Amino acid sequence: MxxxxxxLSKDGAYDxxxxxxxxxxxxxxxxxxxxxxxxxxxSMTGYGYSEFQNEKMSIALEIKSYNSRFLELYVYVxxxxxxxxxxxxxxxxxxIERGKVELSVRIKELEEDAVISIDKNIAMAGYSALAQLxxxxxxxxxxxxxxxxxxxxxxxKVRNKxxxxxxxxxxxxxxxAYGQFDASTREEGCRCEADILKQVEIxxxxxxxxxxxxAGIEEDIKKNLRERFQQMxxxxxxxxxxxxxxxxxxxxxxxxxxxxxxxxxxxxFLKEAGSxxxxxxxxxxxxxxxxxxxxxTIGSKNSKxxxxxxxxxxxxxxxxxxxxxxxxx
Numbered sequence: 001m002x003x004x005x006x007x008l009s010k011d012g013a014y015d016x017x018x019x020x021x022x023x024x025x026x027x028x029x030x031x032x033x034x035x036x037x038x039x040x041x042x043s044m045t046g047y048g049y050s051e052f053q054n055e056k057m058s059i060a061l062e063i064k065s066y067n068s069r070f071l072e073l074y075v076y077v078x079x080x081x082x083x084x085x086x087x088x089x090x091x092x093x094x095x096i097e098r099g100k101v102e103l104s105v106r107i108k109e110l111e112e113d114a115v116i117s118i119d120k121n122i123a124m125a126g127y128s129a130l131a132q133l134x135x136x137x138x139x140x141x142x143x144x145x146x147x148x149x150x151x152x153x154x155x156x157k158v159r160n161k162x163x164x165x166x167x168x169x170x171x172x173x174x175x176x177a178y179g180q181f182d183a184s185t186r187e188e189g190c191r192c193e194a195d196i197l198k199q200v201e202i203x204x205x206x207x208x209x210x211x212x213x214x215a216g217i218e219e220d221i222k223k224n225l226r227e228r229f230q231q232m233x234x235x236x237x238x239x240x241x242x243x244x245x246x247x248x249x250x251x252x253x254x255x256x257x258x259x260x261x262x263x264x265x266x267x268x269f270l271k272e273a274g275s276x277x278x279x280x281x282x283x284x285x286x287x288x289x290x291x292x293x294x295x296x297t298i299g300s301k302n303s304k305x306x307x308x309x310x311x312x313x314x315x316x317x318x319x320x321x322x323x324x325x326x327x328x329x
Contacts, residue, residue: 042186042328046184048182052172056110067099074102078106105170116157130148200270202314214254214259217307266291272284
């Protein structure tokens with residue numbers, strides 16, 4: 001069982017700390033993980049939320065993400081702060097490679113900083129139109145202020161658009177929410193990684209089982225060929241012909257090469273999984289395809305029940321790994 005936890009360092013960066021079991025479980029492989037246990041497998045699924053309020057405004061900021069083959073970023077901010085969108089997008093683009101990310105900023109001004117003005121032209125045009133309407137309909141009533149206030153555009157409210165002021169208020173809230181989001185992707189990535197390594201261990205064990213029966217498969221091939229020759233030719237079977245045909249069949253049906261490649265692919269998988277390289281999910285998926293190709297070949301050449309079970313276990317483990325790596329970067 002792989003244990004891990006997330007800690008927040010003094011500079012605000014998140015570190016992932018793993019138990020020593022990580023290296024002891026895979027110490028037989030050249031591609032084992034670094035001894036300090038630090039890796040960068042992260043989930044594309046994450047969530048962060050933060051809010052702030054003072055006497056002038058309240059801010060609520062939410063970040064959430066889902067699986068996606070590419071980076072899809074959606075930023076929702078109040079229209080009067082649309083100029084801040086590039087700053088928010090830039091921050092996310094520098095830190096996230098893949099996933100569908102939704103960032104929402106909600107602001108409620110408790111003390112609105114705005115200037116109220118009157119549009120004289122609209123006010124006079126509105127008064128004239130209302131006076132003409134009263135005359136046209138023979139309604140003997142004066143045009144009032146209430147009537148004019150109902151005319152669109154008479155009163156104009158100009159909001160203070162000091163984006164620097166709002167950005168200074170939003171920035172710490174954004175960073176706090178992103179910190180929660182980042183931690184959640186790392187924690188989920190840790191859980192995915194633990195399950196992936198568990199499945200890799202199953203593949204490794206299955207490969208050893210297959211290797212143990214490889215010699216027995218070759219003996220079965222030799223025995224079956226000799227029996228067929230004797231059934232067809234009886235005691236007159238040519239030994240040299242039997243040996244030649246056996247050699248040809250062994251070349252076709254031997255699984256030694258597939259076993260060697262399986263071991264190599266497992267080593268490559270572990271090395272890549274611990275590398276911290278970007279786009280790690282895509283690379284691991286490619287290695288899984290290679291392992292699947294080898295195990296299918298072994299299954300087609302197999303004559304042992306035990307090997308058949310090992311093939312089934314390997315394919316099941318591969319499917320579980322591929323499900324998990326679709327969600328990691």
